[in-house]
Amino acid sequence: MKIVDILAICEGKLLTPDVDVSSEIKGGFAGDLMSDVLASIQAESALITGLCNPQVVRTALIADVRLIIFARGKKPGEDILNLANDEGMPVIASPLGLYQISGRLAQAGLPSYETEMNLFPKN
Amino acid sequence: MSDQVTLSDSDAGIITRVEELGYELKISQVMTTNVVTLSPDMHMIDALDLIQKNRISGAPVVQNGEVIGIISTEDLIRSLRDGRIDRKVTDYMTRGLITAKANEKVVEALKTFAKKNVGRLPILDENNKLVGMLTKGDITNGLLTALQRDYQAEELIRYRASHLFEDIESDRTSLILRYRIIKDDFLHGGAASNHIKKALQRLGASRQIARRCGIAVYEAEMNLIIHTTNGGFLRVEIEPHKITMEAYDDGPGIEDVEKALTPGFSTATEQVRNKGFGAGMGLVNIRGCVDEMSIKSSKESGTNLYMTMYLDKTSS
Structure with a gap:
């Protein structure tokens, strides 16, 4: 799914004007805990989060995330946007909630890019 | 699914970089500078000779350093069809010229090419003197050269870094x-x-x-x-x-x-x-x-x- 399509679906605003909105996003992941993101997000996906600090961008860079969507009307500050712009990381702000965005994107065909965790590992 | 039509990340990167370069490069960096010009008292047959000899598709008509018109192959064909190859270039040249400035960015010229139906632009300096000619081909060449320079710079960094261990001998x-x-x-x-x-x-x-x-x-x-x-x-x-x-x-x-x-x-x-x-x-x-x-x-x-x-x- 292209960033430009995701932008429309989550009724969002693109906050990094220089990025290529035609680039492809392969899946989605929603979460507020960055350790959870690092533990189970697959590369080249969109990260939908209600957390709003520079660590979100750094986590995204480390985990090869291709798009950050700040949910629940969170407005990322200049420090976040400067970092995102410097690193070419696309950032969208959406007025919708995490569940709403995830549901809409899943319905539109964007698969979950969250690795399932083994609840009861053998060792 | 449709891998052949969708762009890979690396392709998308290159396209964005080309667009960027359009904003970075000046017209003066990509234009042709050794311009073949015609003078107003020349005849169409002289223009035909010059254009053919230099393997170009058109030439500006210049009077006292100022461009007053342009002769393209289309104008030559018109004069040939009329059997008027002996007429002055001023009778057949296109007037009301669309030009661009040498210190403008390449993207401005691209916009002009997209809007107006012209194949070449005379390029003028601040004093409206002709300093070059620009075709879409010149832009393509200029962008490709600049892209290659970019690519080589990044390759060099990567090459140096990735060969660090081979370049240094120690136990x-x-x-x-x-x-x-x-x-x-x-x-x-x-x-x-x-x-x-x-x-x-x-x-x-x-x-x-x-x-x-x-x-x-x-x-x-x-x-x-x-x-x-x-x-x-x-x-x-x-x-x-x-x-x-x-x-x-x-x-x-x-x-x-x-x-x-x-x-x-x-x-x-x-x-x-x-x-x-x-x-x-x-x-x-x-x-x-x-x-x-x-x-x-x-x-x-x-x-x-x-x-x-x-x-x-x-x-x-």
């Missing part, structure tokens, strides 16, 4: 990166890890290796920021066959290492959790990312976390 060569991590410095949290990840990529590590090392060292970096008394240090040693990452601090030490390794166990404060950390997954994540992990911790000397990634079994 055992390694590169050591060190970062000081400051307690409670959430603003810069993760910056060192991103530098480490980039360095690994430049040194030729695969995407997977760089990502796994990045995640492990990022968790370790956040642990230093969150849990230490005085912050600590990250030390990454890169060798051709393995990457050793170490995070060390001088306290307060982990009370129960076994417990700290339980998924979900956390001693982090509410404040830290509000920042998105302290989920009790840090050490668990690290163990899942690297080939070997070990912890030494005591109240007296603080915590040392060792993480090792072997490069032999995976392509590096």
